[in-house]
Amino acid sequence: MTQPAPISSDASGSLSQSLRSLLADISSDQRVFKNVPWAKVMMWVFLLGDVFVFGSFLIAYMNVRLSTPAPWPHPTEVFALTVGGKEVPLLLVAVMTFVLTSSCGTMSLAVGYGYRRDRQRALLWLLITALLGASFVSMQAFEWTKLIHEGVRPWGNPLGAAQFGASFFMITGFHGTHVTIGVIFLVITAIKVARGDLENMRPGFMTGRKGGYEIVEILSLYWHFVDLVWVFIFAVFYLW
């Protein structure tokens, strides 16, 4: 993974300095991830697990695609839409990518305004993010409907290799589920922001934990991860 130069306050020094801080963190006989809210660490651990879930899916897809002698359907043609009598390759997928990338930006704005205690703007951008996420899922539902009408099934399809349907429904279905769950939590968080729960550190409905605006940032980790996965799906499934 490419890592642009860290601007971290901890890593602003030399390499040996950051290594020293790393060793101090790990060997301090206390909690390792200092000054990081535990909920944020838990979200990262969850996402790390999700990396392996999606990684396994994509690698399994690569494996079956390499192993089949039957011709693989051309994604650029399968996912083309006809606009004004002209076939535009991958049109719907491009729009979906555009929508999800947009929602990434709006999510970040919500995080920023939340930390700046600008409740109205944070709420607005959260709701826009939820709306973009919901429209992404709707477009995916449309895409699924179109493919199912064309006879694509998880066990076979009229276009070529049977593994195409299995990979497609499994990977995009799992990703779409993640987006759906994200939209639900965006709405829940938006309600908390609207009620002013986060200023008053009011505990959530399933926990006694007091939540401040860092819960918006933690939710944003999940949301950005969903977009990150889409970047990989877009490249290896739709563009291979």
Add this chain to the structure above:
Amino acid sequence: MAQEHGQQPPMATYVKVWGLLFVLAAASYSVGYFNVQGLLRWFLLVVLMLLQAGLIVSLLMHLAWERLALVLAIVLPPTLLLSLIGIGALDGLSTYLTRNAFFEPAVAPAPAEHH
């Protein structure tokens, strides 16, 4: 809580990254649209993919502002997937060769005019 440690990136950073992500996504799409072939296609796809991933993880997910201990705990484990990619590719190719050697291809394999 969280705003007391480290630093929050200025809003302008988010907007710039956002714009850059659009450009990179559009570039990825045009690789498919103009049907770039061969090694160049793969090179472009992988580079654009990793650039987008790096931008999202480091700046939007704030990893650039986290402590090294957390960064390494997140970034190092996924590198294990590289070995799984290698195993998956080897196994897939050997299955392909075995199928061609032992089964009459039910569907005649189309000539690889695509890619």
